[in-house]
Amino acid sequence: MGLDQIYTQVITENSRSTEHKHPIDCPTHSHEGVNPSCGDDIKLELKVEDGIIKDAAFVGDGCAISQASTSIMIDLILGRNVDDAKRLASKFIGMIKGEVTDDEDLEELEDAQAFKDISHMPARVKCAVLSWHTLEKALNDALDQVQ
Template structure:
């Protein structure tokens, strides 16, 4: 088999996002921020969100360190939720978490995730699920204004 199976994990779009991540910067002003760490590998994400008074994501940016999967996932996440309402973004985070562990979802929900839906193959690589979900966890917890630093998924 060798590395050919890797093609399903590291699709070109994923490598593109990792090489040229979108919205990887800090925000001049933000309403919701969080730093989330994955203690098993040391990955860190700092996520900043600017919500409008009616709870729409006006701007979002992230900084931090991580592997190809975590960086591209964060990039695709920011693309997907930009301009969405808090409610919509939380629903997308739920869809993504479910998808990552192999739960079935309506195609319409997956379409909402845009590029991020491509990570549905992640469940074939159980050791890497946390890499993909870290930024979505950060999103969810920032929006819910939970500020604990450590990923709850830590084993």
């Protein structure tokens, strides 16, 4: 696949965005996600209140794919309830694995659909899914607390 399918405007702009790149005040949960082979390293922080993700942000560094994916993910999950965010994470990971392919089904991922073609790039799959796996782990902690 061509570079123009990877480094799209949505991805390059989001990769440089600093909107969600900062620590948050009094996070209820945080989780660190690392891709040891390439050096992507993010710490995702969430503030979950009454089962709703009231605030989310990240610190760390990594490639354009991992940074953009994290930023777009945070846009998508802010204000959602934990179950909804988990469902979206599962759908995103399904899309990257090539298991969820129906465009209509993927629409609710909004800008995160920009990563669909990464499923054809084995070397970059881990970069795209890092933040979403990190989110799942953080939210599992959140669920434990809610219950």
